[in-house]
Amino acid sequence: MSSPEYVPNGSEPVVSVFERWATTRGVENSSVKQYRTILARSVEPFFGSRLITSVNRSDIVEWTAWLREVRAYKPSTTQFRFNILMSMFSWAVEGGLIEDNPCRGVLLPDSRAHVYRSQRAEVHVPDANVVHAVIGAAPERYRGMFWLMAGCGLRLGEAMGVARSRIDFQRRTITVDRQVACDGDTGTGKYGRMRLRHVKWREEDDRGRLVPLPEVVGLALRRQLRDHGTWGPEGLLFANVTGTGLLYPHYWYEKIWKPALTMAEVGYFKSHSLRHFYAASLFAQGVPVTEVSSWLGHSSVSFTERYYSDLLPDAPDRARLAIDGVLGLPDLAAPDGPVRLHGVA
Template sequence: MTRNGAGPTEGEQLVAVFERWATTRGVENSSVKQYRTLLNRSVEPYFGADGIRCVTPQRVETWVEWMTHTCGYKPSTVRFRFNILMSVFGWAIEQGLVDGNPCRQVALPMSGARTYRDQRAEVHVPDTETVLAVIAAAPERYCGMLWLMAGCGLRLGEAMGLGRDRICFSQKSITVDRQVACDRDTGSGRYGSMRLRHTKWREDGEQGRRVPLPDVVALALRRHLRDHPTWGEADLLFSNATGTGLLYPYYWYGRIWRPALTAVGVDYFKSHSLRHFYAASLLRQGVPVSEVSAWLGHTSVSFTERYYSDLMPDAPDRARLAIDGALGAHGPKSVATDSIGLFGVA
């Protein structure tokens, strides 16, 4: 499957080009970490020392088959890795390293629409009873984090990175512009050290998103601030158990999240599902998807619709009611008298 080296006519090794694409474009360290994981697990084991110029559409097709049948990746995972490789080749063309993109001639075995349907099916939305029970079972010091995820849609790292000055009780809002991430450059080529940084997809100095602060979440935060000190220059609400540093994810999952699920007696699900609960609760109440998308911090409304469109089953009914309300009074004058006859027509 792999060979010993790339000759001069085969160009630079694909693996080396991939590494440069991942590390020289100024992307977030967390993205670099993700790309390197993909490189080590999915690209290098198959392409080895192949030169980028000798990668043909047929070779990409067999790579897709290898990921599907040998690695057992889900269609959504295969599509994501395929799109990354396509981006690498697009960048290589701009750099003059290759003339064409072999990925553009490859058709994936499963359509994008089917992949997105499968992704939506994997979204786990816990019911209200489960959410409240898990919050009640969590250590009191960290209950506020669960309220933030279920009641404001914050990601885990964003809840860890929330400072006192980002909460405005008078305006009933929270500004989300920082997160705790395991992507500090350690100097060894690997990113793993903890740090507080701006949220992903946001430049330094750019204002973060403002999220509505419900009364129930505000009450939980007020109680937390009354009973627990903040930590660090950023006045973080949730530090480690000793109040001396950042809260590590392994501690969160091992000492807080998993024990709470066990105490309630429910099967394991990721704490990110509390964010799904937030989105589902808003959409089912008819909150516009554009607003929900902004409060979740998604890069686009289409991304939100892709994952949560199944949670808006009453959207057609609301659309009909909206148009009837806007146009019904100006419609055909005979609607009232001929309604029985008209509604009998298929």
């Protein structure tokens, strides 16, 4: 990871430093595109040609207020952009461009707890009838992708990247270690060609995660392989409509996902909600959050708990059921009235 070179007299604008921070640290091309979008919409319009050495804490406070009041960003969006800018300033401090990070000590009006609540409010969980209707309306060629997201919790890119070699029908597991992404290197930060790569945040030698393969999903994948086979040297289950390349997310949403929703006669929701359906279904059956977090591929159990806390079964009810199941004795049953335990008020 590179560090910024010192610029005499602090003569470099915030925008220029942000651009170098976004493009010279070896991050994924998709991340570069995201950073440039933030730069164009949230940083440059406010800071303009301001030099990085001239920015102080009060400027950051004013900037966050501008994000909320002028840009009308939600608390979670404001928090995310604030974190990005703080990282950029930390990089500048490390490289000697500035002495202190002006973001440090700045407290946003909305607490982190409020941000987490806002994120949870954005989690849409379709019910089982809707999921069945959408899967039934999906094109047969891509129906297996719907099953993988709803029945195994895969992200869209992960479902696109499933290969025959990653499916173990005998052990009933799927290895999730790759995904299809729109981040082929173009040198511009814009979306380039599609490519199959390791799941984001995974090292090249990471073996990925093992996800249980339910029987209903296994049957759908067997049908997929029987009717459509595999594509390419990797043996992928899903290719583009001509069978000559990888799927593009834009094509997926416009030509596959949205038509399926229309045919199923349900309101619009993102395909990522099928992943939320998977998580909610497991929690409803009492599957431990540690297992769910692992199968979803989250970075930590605490993230899963925060994100899905509203979906977790009620802990007191689980405690009552657990103890009643273990300690509930037949001779305490009282067909003729309540039992009064001696010494207990």
